[in-house]
Amino acid sequence: MTQTPGPVDRMLAGLRDAGYLADTGTATVVHVATALDKPVLIEGPAGTGKTQLAKSLAIATGKRLIRLQCYEGLDESKAIYEWDYRRQLLQLQLHRTDSAGNLAEAGVFGEEFLLTRPLLEAIRSAEPVVLLIDEVDRLDMESEALLLELLSEYQVSIPELGTVTARHIPQVFLTSNNTRDLSEALKRRCLYLHLGYPSVEREADIIRLHVPEMNEHLAREVASLVAVLRSMDLKKPPSIAESLDWARTLLTLGADALTDELTQQTMSVLLKYERDIHTALTELSLA
Amino acid sequence: MQDLLGAVVDELRSMGVPVSIGEHLDAARALSAVSLQDKELVRATxxxxxxxxxxxxAAFNLVFELYTAGRRAEDGGLLAELSDDELAALLRAVIASDEHALRRQVADEYVRRFGGLAPGDAVAGVFTTIAVTEAADLAALRAGLAAAGGEGDGGGGGGGTTGWSRSxxxxxxxxxxxxxxxVDRFQAELQSAVRRALVADRGARAVRATMRAGLAEHADIGTASAAEREEMAAAIAPIARQLTKVLARKSLHRKRRLSIRRTVRRAMGTGGVPFRLVTDPAPPPRPDLVVLADMSGSVAxxxxxxxxLLVALDSRLSRLRVFSFVDGLAEITGLVRDxxxxxxxxxxxxxxxxAIRLGGSDYGYVLRDFAAQYAHQLSARSVLLVVGDARTNYLDPAESSFAQIRRRxxxxxxxxxxxxxxxxxxDSVMSRYAPYCDQVQECRTLRQIADFVQSLAA
Known part of the structure; x- marks a missing residue:
């Protein structure tokens, strides 16, 4: 098994150098997406490293990251492009004297009047980029259609200007917290990656990577306790970022093993709802 | 490899997982990008x-596992020479270790010894799994491991933990x-060992056919198994969120917003002077939801x-009213909120x-009562959702009352x-109510409910 490292191993190593400990499945999907020029749709609970994966890949490959944060009501003019109407109006004022009133003559639909938004920027970029479309499930059903042309053809059609095709095909990541079903049309165009919470072993490794001062034994205990918490019926289970925060907290307090008092006092770093803290402490018989 | 892909796709489709031709082609192309030697890479791809x-x-993993189960050594290899006690000792040694390959062999050996599988039997392996689990005595292993973990930690960590009271x-x-x-990991290992044994005997397709493997989203809610119900409970939250979203369409832009872009475009025709302002179309007003839910035994x-589902709906949804009925009618909006x-x-x-007077559903009485008491509170913005089997116990269905409600x-x-x-x-009178409904939907499964909510959103 110890031949030259395959492309997936190189991907794993690259992501690791960028501070992201992926499992083999994740690295495979990212590798396949790169090889096939397909977008990746990443789904999973909050705080499992969906957004971070795109960021880390950008770091690992040295590409620029362009990010589009989705929200309800996002439209074309905020996601793709908008005409700079102030300049257009000025231009028209200059041409008023001709009184022809013809759009083409006034020349107000040139590229210089275009305000690029993230999606068009990713397409027109001179160097290759990583495009992150974050929380795509927050979009309305109708706005989802904005993305389809971009995702399958890597081009944007502007009625007044024509079609803009990508110079370099961007590496596209879409993330979703699965608050609603995305349309089949969108899913068909993407590869799918489900990111769940990491196994105890991997989470311990993640903690050791980001908090290297922590000893191995404590890192494992932290990961193990966080896993126990996640198996409880909580409103908001702790995310990876929160378990890292907790690990740092413990380190600051100079702990080298988990104790009752310490866990009890620092539980608020992991859990953000009073009810959750109460549930957790009761179940761990600390309350 | 393409044969494997074709078989997996066929099997997935027969289980109800939709796979488009495009996705099939993508998979074929994707396989060319990875090393086919590594099973895990192929699986992920x-x-x-x-x-x-x-x-x-989960369904995919099962199918993939069945179709890639390799031949296993019939004689059990080296492990066959161990006595039962030695095998148990080996299991104790590897169960919590990183020795994946060895653990897998131990699982295979357990199935070979204790599985009692006869070649050619058309079984799904349920009894084999039970027998093997018992032979491996997982309960004792669990207790043993928990106790051993405590000792190990006490010895290992004891040196450096002075000053901290170990809890x-x-x-x-x-x-x-x-x-x-x-233990859970080993149990899963045992289950796949059983499946490997079955596949080696009869082939993947035959094994899949005998397994009652379906998707929880297609399972009948009324007759679902405990495991399926658990999976459904997890799926309720997203459906509830979406339903909330559909119903709570924010009245954020209730006023029609000026569309600068379209105004400017129109102004082009008049030399840049915006004679007419153009606004975006106003969003539709948000509906009030009224739910009538049958609580009778037939649909318990x-x-x-x-x-x-109703309890999981977001508290933002203030315009929700819920009524339960059997042969009487009761408003339970407050109960749901509490x-x-x-x-x-x-x-x-x-x-x-x-909602019970005598017991046994009586749709006619309920609808008459609802029309008399609440019809005047309904408006054209109200959406009425009736959940029930329309079984009236041969009593008068009172369509006229339903028609009256419908008009409101x-x-x-x-x-x-x-x-x-x-x-x-x-005694089902569904077709007598159907003409007054915009949509009558069979809602036996999660998928059907999710599709219904989706259709509301569109």
């Missing part, structure tokens, strides 16, 4: 191209969690599900308490938890 929903991943309770809990994980399991804020469940028995409200949807083919059989 096929999964990301073929499967687009988290709920389908017995917390440590116990962590050890137990570790033990549980190790389903009403539990309905209540869970259960929601307490984070508790609302049981059908509680919801139905004030904007839309009427009827969700029937019964299979369509049983409608209008016996």
């Amino acid at each position: 096929l999964q990301c191209a073929l499967i687009k929903r988290a709920e389908h991943v 017995a309770l917390l440590q116990d809990r962590l050890d137990r969690a570790d033990a549980d994980r190790a 399991t389903f009403s539990k599900f309905t209540l869970d 259960a929601r804020s307490a984070g508790a469940q609302l049981l059908p028995a509680d919801a139905a308490r004030d 409200v904007g839309q009427v949807y009827w969700l029937n938890p019964e299979r369509r083919r049983y409608w209008d059989q016996g």
Whole structure:
């Protein structure tokens, strides 16, 4: 098994150098997406490293990251492009004297009047980029259609200007917290990656990577306790970022093993709802 | 490899997982990008191209495992020479270790020894799994591991932990969690060993056919197994969120917003002077939802599900009214709200308490009562959702009252938890109510409910 490292191993190593400990499945999907020029749709609970994966890949490959944060009501003019109407109006004022009133003559639909938004920027970029479309499930059903042309053809059609095709095909990541079903049309165009919470072993490794001062034994205990918490019926289970925060907290307090008092006092770093803290402490018989 | 892909796709489709031709082609192309030697890489590659929903991943993994189960050594290899006790000792040694390959061999050996599989038997391996689990004595292993974990930690960590009071309770809990994980992992290993044995005997397709492997989203809510119900409970939250979103369409832009872009475009025709302002179309007003939920015995399991869904709806949704009925009518909006804020469940028995006069559903009485008491509170913005099987116990269905209600409200949807083919059989009068509904929907499965909510959103 110890031949030259395959492309997936190189991907794993690259992501690791960028501070992201992926499992083999994740690295495979990212590798396949790169090889096939397909977008990746990443789904999973909050705080499992969906957004971070795109960021880390950008770091690992040295590409620029362009990010589009989705929200309800996002439209074309905020996601793709908008005409700079102030300049257009000025231009028209200059041409008023001709009184022809013809759009083409006034020349107000040139590229210089275009305000690029993230999606068009990713397409027109001179160097290759990583495009992150974050929380795509927050979009309305109708706005989802904005993305389809971009995702399958890597081009944007502007009625007044024509079609803009990508110079370099961007590496596209879409993330979703699965608050609603995305349309089949969108899913068909993407590869799918489900990111769940990491196994105890991997989470311990993640903690050791980001908090290297922590000893191995404590890192494992932290990961193990966080896993126990996640198996409880909580409103908001702790995310990876929160378990890292907790690990740092413990380190600051100079702990080298988990104790009752310490866990009890620092539980608020992991859990953000009073009810959750109460549930957790009761179940761990600390309350 | 393409044969494997074709077989997996066929099998997935027959299980109800939709795989488009495009996705099939993507998978084929994707395979050329990875090394085919490594099974895990192939699995991840096929999964990301073929499967687009988290709920389908388990089904895919099962199919992939069946179709890639290799031949196993018939004689059991070296492990066959161990005595039963030695095998048990080996299991204790590897269960919590990183020796994946060895653990797998041990699982295979357990199945070979204790599985009692006869060649050619058309079985799904349920009894084999039970027998093997018993032989491996997982309960004792679990206890043993938890105890051993405590000792190991006490010895290992004892040196450096002076000054910190080691908590017995917390440590116990962590050890137990570790033990549980190790045992669960081995149990899964045993199950796949059983499947490997079956596949080696009869081939993947035959094994899949004998397994009652379906998707939880297609399972009948009324007759679902405990495991399926658990999976459904997890799926309720997204559906509830979406339903909330559909109904709570924010009145954020109730005023029509000026569309600068379109105004400018129009102004082009008049030399840049905006003679007319153009606004974006106003969003439709948000509806009030009125739910009439049947709590009678004939749909008991389903009403539990309905209540869970209603309780899970977001508290933002102020314009929701819920009525339960059997042969009487009771408003339970308050009960639903209380259960929601307490984070508790609302049981059908509680919801139905004030809705029962004699027992046995009576749609006619309920509809007459509803029309008389509440019809005047309904408006064209109201959406009426009736959840029930339309079984009236041969009593008068009172369509005229339903028609009267229909005239007051904007839309009427009827969700029937019964299979369509049983409608209008016996005392079901679905077709007499159907003309007054915008949509009558069979809602036996999660998928059907999710599709219904989706259709509301569109």
